[in-house]
Amino acid sequence: xxxxxxxxxxxxxxxxxxxxxxxxxxxxxxxxxxxxxxxxxxxxxxxxxxxxxxxxxxxxxxxxxxxxxxxxxxxxxxxxxxxxxxxxxxxxxxxxxxxxxxxxxxxxxxxxxxxxxxxxxxxxxxxxxxxxxxxxxxxxxxxxxxxxxxxxxxxxxxxxxxxxxxxxxxxxxxxxxxxxxxxxxxxxxxxxxxxxxxxxxxxxxxxxxxxxxxxxxxxxxxxxxxxxxxxxxxxxxxxxxxxxxxxxxxxxxxxxxx
Ligand code: CIR
Numbered sequence: 001x002x003x004x005x006x007x008x009x010x011x012x013x014x015x016x017x018x019x020x021x022x023x024x025x026x027x028x029x030x031x032x033x034x035x036x037x038x039x040x041x042x043x044x045x046x047x048x049x050x051x052x053x054x055x056x057x058x059x060x061x062x063x064x065x066x067x068x069x070x071x072x073x074x075x076x077x078x079x080x081x082x083x084x085x086x087x088x089x090x091x092x093x094x095x096x097x098x099x100x101x102x103x104x105x106x107x108x109x110x111x112x113x114x115x116x117x118x119x120x121x122x123x124x125x126x127x128x129x130x131x132x133x134x135x136x137x138x139x140x141x142x143x144x145x146x147x148x149x150x151x152x153x154x155x156x157x158x159x160x161x162x163x164x165x166x167x168x169x170x171x172x173x174x175x176x177x178x179x180x181x182x183x184x185x186x187x188x189x190x191x192x193x194x195x196x197x198x199x200x201x202x203x204x205x206x207x208x209x210x211x212x213x214x215x216x217x218x219x220x221x222x223x224x225x226x227x228x229x230x231x232x233x234x235x236x237x238x239x240x241x242x243x244x245x246x247x248x249x250x251x252x253x254x255x256x257x258x
Pocket of ligand 1: 252
């Protein structure tokens with residue numbers, strides 16, 4: 001049987017805009033290099049295609065600096081797509097921009113109160129995990145649960161570690177029951193019962209990866225974690241993420257997969 005947690009036929013991406021230099025970030029380290037980011041984005045799309053996914057590549061949206069991080073805008077489930085309600089005010093306009101592209105494939109539902117962003121949601125075989133964060137609150141989670149419970153999904157609410165942007169900044173699904181996770185998040189016990197592979201010490205930024213069909217897409221520059229994944233039998237593709245990392249973006253943020 002196909003596994004809806006990581007078996008995908010389609011993905012939506014959005015090209016980065018030059019306005020990305022104004023993208024939100026927790027800490028200002030340096031300005032993202034737009035040309036490098038464009039090259040990385042091309043590599044990312046190529047990797048999705050290598051994973052046998054049909055990619056809809058949306059044009060850049062200069063009005064919304066963070067719009068290339070389309071994952072924030074929706075949760076795509078086999079039963080329908082749910083439009084999110086971003087906790088970052090500068091990102092709320094991205095929702096109406098993505099909606100028509102999802103309506104072409106899905107029955108659409110919408111979060112109408114509270115806040116919730118896609119980066120805080122991890123779907124496994126057994127459940128949908130949502131991390132409360134600076135962007136996701138209990139009202140948003142309750143709204144999501146109201147929509148997905150009748151579809152047969154179980155939702156579990158967790159806490160994103162302090163000073164971590166999104167729940168999935170620190171973890172990823174490798175297969176239906178295996179999680180790649182930082183030690184700081186795994187130590188909370190939230191993945192007890194799952195098989196967990198820890199990111200190597202000092203390679204915490206490798207935790208935001210994506211399993212897409214037969215491939216795992218991960219950020220370049222984390223050799224020990226990459227090796228651990230290979231040893232565990234995963235086919236790893238490494239993509240430069242230095243520029244997106246400056247604005248707290250990673251592999252999962254850059255696409256909606258369904
Ligand atoms: C933000 O702070 O919203 C962006 N700079 C990065 C978001 C990355 N993740 C995501 O949307 N899933």
